[in-house]
Amino acid sequence: MTAIHREDVQRAAAAAALDAPGVAALQPALSEQLALAASRAHHAVTAGTAPHREAAGIRCGPTEEGGWHVEVRCILHADRRAVDVARQVREDVRSAVTACLARNGATGPVTVLVTVTRTV
Template structure:
């Protein structure tokens, strides 16, 4: 089996977070927004917009586990706390399953930040 890459974890976490009822979108972090601002000329000529995964940050920890940060926007008709808890649970479960499927089980911690409601 192959080990899970940072990109695999990133995509898995994004899909899991976006599947939670009440999540409107993922919010890009500062680095993603700066990259988008720097490439406005490219976007003007048809370059792809920021990917949906822009609100996810993944990091392999020195202890051998994974740390996943999720920044999301929540629909205002949902309780923010409930959505954040569900996002944390869904992402942790999905990333843990991804790692197990790749044959590299490791502890996963998830931090969820709700940046706004719409």
């Protein structure tokens, strides 16, 4: 069994959420938005050429039961029913995180909370 890194779970969850039909983007938390703004300002001042990845709207962590809890903040396309997209995101993220954990020899329940922050 190898160690499960939070970033691996976050990446799997973000990829699954973004692949769900109807998801326009992931909504970063306020702290992520501030960090992103500071990073962009720093890159502008130092003329950095490395591209900066947008912070994903995923928060996750291990649970006491040995599983993981994942929170997803989505921005949806306005032409889709929010409840349908949220259900799809929840199932896709749960499957992706479960597969990520299995690849690393871990098992445990995966809970997913999806929040729709807005539509575009």
